Amino acid sequence: MTYDLLITNASVIDGTGKPAYKANILIKDDTIALVERDTTISYSATKTIDAHGLVLTPGFIDAHAHGDPMETPEFRNFLSMGITTICLGQDGFSPEHKNVRNWMDSVDAVKPAVNIVLFAGHNTIRMLSGTKYKPIPTEKDFSEMEELLTDAMDAGCYGMTTGLEYNPGYYSKSAELERLAKIVGSKKGLIMSHMRNENNETIESAIDELLAQGQYCPVHVSHIKVVYGKGKERAEELLERLNIARKKGIKVTADFYPYTASYTSIEILFPDWAKKPHNYDEIVKSRGEELRNFLKQKIIHRNGPEATLIGTGPYRGKTLAQIATELKKPFEEVLMNDIGPYGAYGAYFIMDEELQEALLKDPYVMLCTDGSPSMNHPRSFGSFAKMIETFVLKKQIMTLEEAVRKMTGLTAETIGLQDRGKIQTGLKADILVFNPSEVKEHTTYENPQQLSTGFNYIIINGKLVKENNQFYNKREGKMLRKTVN
Numbered sequence: 001m002t003y004d005l006l007i008t009n010a011s012v013i014d015g016t017g018k019p020a021y022k023a024n025i026l027i028k029d030d031t032i033a034l035v036e037r038d039t040t041i042s043y044s045a046t047k048t049i050d051a052h053g054l055v056l057t058p059g060f061i062d063a064h065a066h067g068d069p070m071e072t073p074e075f076r077n078f079l080s081m082g083i084t085t086i087c088l089g090q091d092g093f094s095p096e097h098k099n100v101r102n103w104m105d106s107v108d109a110v111k112p113a114v115n116i117v118l119f120a121g122h123n124t125i126r127m128l129s130g131t132k133y134k135p136i137p138t139e140k141d142f143s144e145m146e147e148l149l150t151d152a153m154d155a156g157c158y159g160m161t162t163g164l165e166y167n168p169g170y171y172s173k174s175a176e177l178e179r180l181a182k183i184v185g186s187k188k189g190l191i192m193s194h195m196r197n198e199n200n201e202t203i204e205s206a207i208d209e210l211l212a213q214g215q216y217c218p219v220h221v222s223h224i225k226v227v228y229g230k231g232k233e234r235a236e237e238l239l240e241r242l243n244i245a246r247k248k249g250i251k252v253t254a255d256f257y258p259y260t261a262s263y264t265s266i267e268i269l270f271p272d273w274a275k276k277p278h279n280y281d282e283i284v285k286s287r288g289e290e291l292r293n294f295l296k297q298k299i300i301h302r303n304g305p306e307a308t309l310i311g312t313g314p315y316r317g318k319t320l321a322q323i324a325t326e327l328k329k330p331f332e333e334v335l336m337n338d339i340g341p342y343g344a345y346g347a348y349f350i351m352d353e354e355l356q357e358a359l360l361k362d363p364y365v366m367l368c369t370d371g372s373p374s375m376n377h378p379r380s381f382g383s384f385a386k387m388i389e390t391f392v393l394k395k396q397i398m399t400l401e402e403a404v405r406k407m408t409g410l411t412a413e414t415i416g417l418q419d420r421g422k423i424q425t426g427l428k429a430d431i432l433v434f435n436p437s438e439v440k441e442h443t444t445y446e447n448p449q450q451l452s453t454g455f456n457y458i459i460i461n462g463k464l465v466k467e468n469n470q471f472y473n474k475r476e477g478k479m480l481r482k483t484v485n
């Protein structure tokens with residue numbers, strides 16, 4: 001038998017967290033045909049890569065990503081940091097198509113550069129079903145939502161996401177979410193949640209709301225963080241809450257992006273009464289004073305106008321404090337009149353490094369980017385490189401084996417990707433070969449769109465897409481569909 005690819009003398013970090021071992025890896029078609037620990041045996045292969053002195057890991061899996069495969073199928077931002085699979089449909093928002101199968105087929109037709117996992121978005125289901133902003137769905141709304149969710153799961157979605165800080169998910173009650181969780185559970189799926197609230201004062205109740213859905217299906221905290229929270233002990237309190245739930249039989253995990261500024265639509269600063277479906281101009285006229293005060297308090301609470309960096313539009317690259325000085329008016333006026341709830345995206349410096357690092361170290365927490373090819377936040381371009389460069393090598397807060405597990409095996413197991421995320425005979429050949437000390441992030445808050453470097457070889461579905469640090473112009477990813485058996 002002649003194999004397609006032989007990678008010799010690699011130091012294999014297999015994605016399970018176990019210590020690295022020497023092996024030769026053989027690939028045939030899209031599959032890891034053999035993991036041979038006896039490196040003295042010779043095999044015939046069309047192509048051989050000498051990986052002496054390099055590590056070999058599964059391709060990284062991004063638990064929470066954004067982007068449209070039809071618009072940016074290259075996904076070079078992800079690929080350049082070793083990501084070979086991304087999970088889309090996040091924060092409650094999935095492609096707005098009643099027929100999810102058609103969308104999946106069009107992803108395959110465009111041939112994305114990375115594999116795509118899709119979750120059905122609860123907010124999108126609310127809009128498509130006609131439930132929209134109703135706090136209590138009618139029985140007819142429920143059956144529409146249940147039908148859409150069932151159909152999405154049958155098409156191959158890996159579960160449902162919620163985005164309860166966004167509209168219209170904001171309007172939904174816990175009972176609705178638990179009812180939908182039953183469907184997700186019956187299809188062996190996972191609920192990933194951008195929870196109702198991530199603030200220090202209220203995060204416990206948001207976690208408890210998610211854990212209640214956990215009696216019906218596994219649940220997962222998206223981009224776990226404590227806004228305004230401080231210190232390692234605060235992280236431990238929350239992690240203990242999750243541990244107690246686990247002891248009661250609830251499956252709960254979380255993902256994490258390794259930066260202390262969040263990034264989202266500026267709407268997150270505005271009160272719900274000023275957002276859709278309300279008419280913003282009317283609100284400014286009738287409740288302007290109240291809104292001005294609300295925004296002022298909100299920004300002061302969020303570490304002040306210096307801690308909000310605008311990422312899009314005419315004020316891109318400036319903090320709210322800088323814009324206020326330039327326009328010679330108070331920052332709350334700038335927000336209310338010059339930007340508005342849908343006028344920009346921003347980076348918000350609202351997290352504590354010590355607290356966040358304690359969250360990252362937890363064995364049930366995996367890595368994500370929460371980024372996209374166009375998002376002006378370093379997490380879009382650097383997260384997975386930073387994991388190795390900063391957390392493993394510079395700060396040494398975890399081993400490389402553990403970091404790789406958080407970027408591969410743990411994630412695959414959590415989302416139910418049975419044939420990826422580990423180096424094992426018979427699994428799909430998504431593989432990276434690299435020297436950890438050469439992995440670098442180059443992105444910054446000021447100049448975010450800089451690709452990471454250092455992954456010498458990238459293999460997706462058995463095909464080399466990067467060799468000797470050179471990308472080939474070919475896309476080898478595909479739509480991954482969940483099969484329930």
Ligand SMILES: [Zn+2]
Nearest residue numbers: 091194222223
């Ligand atoms: Zn989110």
